[in-house]
Amino acid sequence: MPTAIAVTSADLVLPPTDPQTPNAAVLPAPETRSLDASVADMQQLLARYGSVVVVCPTSAPAAVERRLHAVRGLLESDRIALVRTDLPPLGAAVLVRQLRQLAACDFSPGVLASAARLLAHYIYAGAVLGSVSRLDRVPVSLSSHLKSWLPGAHFAVLAGPTPQIVRLGGAGDQRLAGPEFATQLLVARGQLQTDWPATALVPAWQIQSPVQEAALPETSPGWWGTGKLVEFVAYLPDLPVLYQLVSSVRRETCHWCGMELIGDRCGFCAAPLTAVAVPTAIGAAPGSGAAPARGATRVLGAARDTAPALDPVPARGPAPIPAQASMPAPAPGRGATRAIGAGPGSAIDPRTVP
Numbered sequence: 001m002p003t004a005i006a007v008t009s010a011d012l013v014l015p016p017t018d019p020q021t022p023n024a025a026v027l028p029a030p031e032t033r034s035l036d037a038s039v040a041d042m043q044q045l046l047a048r049y050g051s052v053v054v055v056c057p058t059s060a061p062a063a064v065e066r067r068l069h070a071v072r073g074l075l076e077s078d079r080i081a082l083v084r085t086d087l088p089p090l091g092a093a094v095l096v097r098q099l100r101q102l103a104a105c106d107f108s109p110g111v112l113a114s115a116a117r118l119l120a121h122y123i124y125a126g127a128v129l130g131s132v133s134r135l136d137r138v139p140v141s142l143s144s145h146l147k148s149w150l151p152g153a154h155f156a157v158l159a160g161p162t163p164q165i166v167r168l169g170g171a172g173d174q175r176l177a178g179p180e181f182a183t184q185l186l187v188a189r190g191q192l193q194t195d196w197p198a199t200a201l202v203p204a205w206q207i208q209s210p211v212q213e214a215a216l217p218e219t220s221p222g223w224w225g226t227g228k229l230v231e232f233v234a235y236l237p238d239l240p241v242l243y244q245l246v247s248s249v250r251r252e253t254c255h256w257c258g259m260e261l262i263g264d265r266c267g268f269c270a271a272p273l274t275a276v277a278v279p280t281a282i283g284a285a286p287g288s289g290a291a292p293a294r295g296a297t298r299v300l301g302a303a304r305d306t307a308p309a310l311d312p313v314p315a316r317g318p319a320p321i322p323a324q325a326s327m328p329a330p331a332p333g334r335g336a337t338r339a340i341g342a343g344p345g346s347a348i349d350p351r352t353v354p
Contacts, residue, residue, distance in 0.1 A: 011217035051109035081113035089217035091125025110259030113267025134225030178205035
């Protein structure tokens with residue numbers, strides 16, 4: 001069955017790249033929706049799509065994460081994946097759109113959920129800031145902090161995949177480390193007036209023109225610590241490249257929930273790929289083959305349908321992008337049936353799903 005992509009904020013929904021890109025379901029905030037209503041919303045998505053991959057930034061309020069855990073626990077469902085991402089708001093929105101693109105392909109729900117960590121390695125997300133004095137999500141040196149108080153100081157900040165801060169202007173300008181593959185550039189403008197991403201990054205980062213623009217997410221000023229910013233993201237825009245990137249990774253089966261996965265951690269239950277060794281049952285002789293106690297075997301969780309953990313393990317470095325190969329076309333009408341909404345690019349309320 002198809003997989004639904006759900007998000008915790010409308011900021012994470014960008015316009016689709018093509019008519020086959022499914023839409024995303026926006027889950028209402030806990031303060032605007034009762035727990036019973038949130039459970040009913042998720043039930044409708046599960047009934048229609050079978051599996052749901054929910055993307056929730058780590059910067060989201062704690063109440064949002066608690067609500068997601070409560071909904072999954074009350075439904076006792078192993079078909080809900082909670083995907084956390086450290087990317088800034090615009091970068092997280094790009095990641096969500098890439099998952100929406102891949103949802104129209106023939107990937108299983110487990111592969112789709114675990115692909116988020118892989119794709120994040122190929123998203124170069126940053127911003128041009130007027131000050132870094134309140135930036136706490138990227139390491140800031142003391143000298144950069146002091147220079148941010150100088151009039152007219154601008155900083156180029158890269159949040160991922162490798163954090164970096166350089167001061168713009170003056171002699172000996174440093175450059176942000178960019179991708180070594182062709183990308184597209186998406187820009188969202190705040191209160192800072194600058195064209196630096198277009199004039200500096202396009203030639204340095206092999207950007208495919210033209211530069212795309214999007215509305216600045218409402219959560220961006222809080223994430224970056226200032227409203228004087230221009231946020232940018234360089235990413236892989238083509239679905240055939242994304243498809244080949246994900247399909248080239250070896251697939252495994254999760255020893256905990258049985259879902260298919262890529263990488264070293266399951267996207268649904270968060271169990272690591274390699275089972276953790278547990279001691280034998282009390283009273284059993286070494287080498288007797290006695291099964292370990294049931295409670296001991298659940299090294300990462302107490303209940304069968306409870307995710308053991310959500311904190312990602314350190315990810316391996318990104319692999320080179322494989323050569324582009326032909327991608328199976330979606331089945332006729334498949335893009336439309338997987339769309340979680342009425343029209344392209346629209347974020348919908350899951351309560352309206354029949």
